[in-house]
Amino acid sequence: MAGIVGGLGTVLVTGAGTVWGARSGRGRCYGEPTMTNTANVAKGLEGVLFTESKLTFINGTEGILTHLGIPIQDWAEHSTFEELSLALLNGKLPTAAELAAFDAELKANRAVPEALVEIIRHMPRGVHPMQALRTAVSYLGLLDPQAEQTTEDARRAISVRMIAQFSTIIAAINRAQEGHDIVAPRMDLTHAGNFLYMLTGKEPTEEQARLFDIALVLHADHGMNASTFTAIATASTLSDMYSCITSAVGALKGPLHGGANEAVMDMLDEVGTPDKAEAYITGKLDRKEKIMGVGHRVYKYFDPRSRVLRDYAEVVANKEGKSNYYQILETIEKTVVDRIGSKGIYPNVDFYSGTVYSDLGIRKEYFTPIFALARISGWCASVIEYTRDNRLLRPDAVYTGERDQKYVPLQERQ
Numbered sequence: 001m002a003g004i005v006g007g008l009g010t011v012l013v014t015g016a017g018t019v020w021g022a023r024s025g026r027g028r029c030y031g032e033p034t035m036t037n038t039a040n041v042a043k044g045l046e047g048v049l050f051t052e053s054k055l056t057f058i059n060g061t062e063g064i065l066t067h068l069g070i071p072i073q074d075w076a077e078h079s080t081f082e083e084l085s086l087a088l089l090n091g092k093l094p095t096a097a098e099l100a101a102f103d104a105e106l107k108a109n110r111a112v113p114e115a116l117v118e119i120i121r122h123m124p125r126g127v128h129p130m131q132a133l134r135t136a137v138s139y140l141g142l143l144d145p146q147a148e149q150t151t152e153d154a155r156r157a158i159s160v161r162m163i164a165q166f167s168t169i170i171a172a173i174n175r176a177q178e179g180h181d182i183v184a185p186r187m188d189l190t191h192a193g194n195f196l197y198m199l200t201g202k203e204p205t206e207e208q209a210r211l212f213d214i215a216l217v218l219h220a221d222h223g224m225n226a227s228t229f230t231a232i233a234t235a236s237t238l239s240d241m242y243s244c245i246t247s248a249v250g251a252l253k254g255p256l257h258g259g260a261n262e263a264v265m266d267m268l269d270e271v272g273t274p275d276k277a278e279a280y281i282t283g284k285l286d287r288k289e290k291i292m293g294v295g296h297r298v299y300k301y302f303d304p305r306s307r308v309l310r311d312y313a314e315v316v317a318n319k320e321g322k323s324n325y326y327q328i329l330e331t332i333e334k335t336v337v338d339r340i341g342s343k344g345i346y347p348n349v350d351f352y353s354g355t356v357y358s359d360l361g362i363r364k365e366y367f368t369p370i371f372a373l374a375r376i377s378g379w380c381a382s383v384i385e386y387t388r389d390n391r392l393l394r395p396d397a398v399y400t401g402e403r404d405q406k407y408v409p410l411q412e413r414q
């Protein structure tokens with residue numbers, strides 16, 4: 001594969017650090033200190049190919065996303081989160097028997113150890129659920145006797161448990177933080193339906209469960225996004241699954257990545273009413289401030305997932321009378337596309353997801369944990385795929401600091 005920098009050996013990521021002995025892929029030599037200039041820096045690793053993957057394809061100019069070659073729209077319309085998760089883990093569409101066995105395996109693993117439930121019950125009130133999730137995943141690793149095993153079979157078994165248990169953990173965090181009893185999982189509901197049940201204590205309608213399932217499908221994987229890359233970077237040191245996923249949760253949490261869905265809702269609350277949306281956005285753009293839920297490193301056109309989510313948000317809005325949120329988003333989308341669409345800034349997946357969750361009665365602090373609930377499948381599948389032909393990830397930086405300095409004793413320093 002031309003252009004792939006295995007292990008990120010020669011990619012310079014930023015303008016600080018030392019470049020001694022540059023490498024050019026496998027089989028390169030070490031030698032004299034290498035002088036490099038900042039023109040070689042791939043800031044943000046934009047466009048850098050560091051591995052091969054058979055899972056997800058994205059064409060950012062045309063707004064195309066496929067998993068295993070199948071368009072995201074088809075996954076959303078015809079599939080389920082359970083099926084896509086298995087397909088990503090196996091790298092192929094499952095048979096009916098394989099899917100039924102996987103579904104049974106997920107259900108059998110829904111319950112989390114009581115020791116973790118106790119930890120969740122005693123977490124400080126008012127923490128962000130992503131902080132709580134990060135701690136819970138790490139703690140789950142302490143309770144898993146298989147945690148330290150890094151064979152492909154072990155990574156896969158742990159993945160199935162984590163895919164099943166993220167749902168229980170996130171719902172339990174919500175219940176505990178709200179001072180309610182924690183709801184045990186039910187085995188007769190789908191993954192999506194059971195999550196909504198554990199979150200609210202009420203069985204969702206079939207329509208609600210299906211809508212939520214579609215949202216999970218849309219978020220399950222997305223190539224080498226920041227959190228998947230983080231999981232892979234951790235895995236590349238041959239670290240364990242719980243460490244990979246704990247670091248991925250931390251990366252997803254930030255507002256430039258998964259945290260943007262909650263930030264969009266903050267923005268909608270700040271705008272207040274649809275008539276104020278255009279002036280609000282224009283003001284922000286004039287002040288060179290970023291608008292949350294728009295723009296993407298890869299998509300320079302509409303993120304196809306945002307189109308699917310917008311369509312569902314619109315169906316709900318038309319049925320129940322257009323919500324304030326939906327109307328504000330419509331105006332923001334139009335204003336952004338008119339003003340900066342020419343720069344390739346369009347709505348991303350985080351733009352409409354919050355309205356869908358909010359229509360399902362979910363609080364905004366849970367939007368990013370729900371992203372994690374879905375992305376756990378992509379993280380696990382990507383770690384397993386990468387570690388099959390592992391190479392330590394270790395990029396480089398152009399050194400822009402001083403050279404040939406003398407150590408000045410502390411007492412002589414000015």
Ligand SMILES: CC(=O)SCCNC(=O)CCNC(=O)[C@H](O)C(C)(C)COP(=O)(O)OP(=O)(O)OC[C@H]1O[C@@H](n2cnc3c(N)ncnc32)[C@H](O)[C@@H]1OP(=O)(O)O
Nearest residue numbers: 255256257258260289290291292293294295296297348350
């Ligand atoms: C699930 C996900 O992770 S999807 C992304 C979720 N994140 C967000 O929604 C946060 C808002 N968006 C952003 O901050 C960015 O678009 C990112 C971080 C997603 C991608 O950023 P990058 O690829 O690094 O683009 P970068 O920040 O360099 O921006 C390029 C140009 O577009 C502009 N731009 C990018 N995003 C936005 C935005 N959201 N609002 C306004 N302008 C923007 C920048 O100001 C810059 O303009 P300039 O060239 O005139 O200086």
Ligand SMILES: O=C([O-])CC(=O)C(=O)O
Nearest residue numbers: 221222224225226297349
């Ligand atoms: O791919 C990215 O950079 C971010 C994204 O949309 C995702 O992770 O779903």
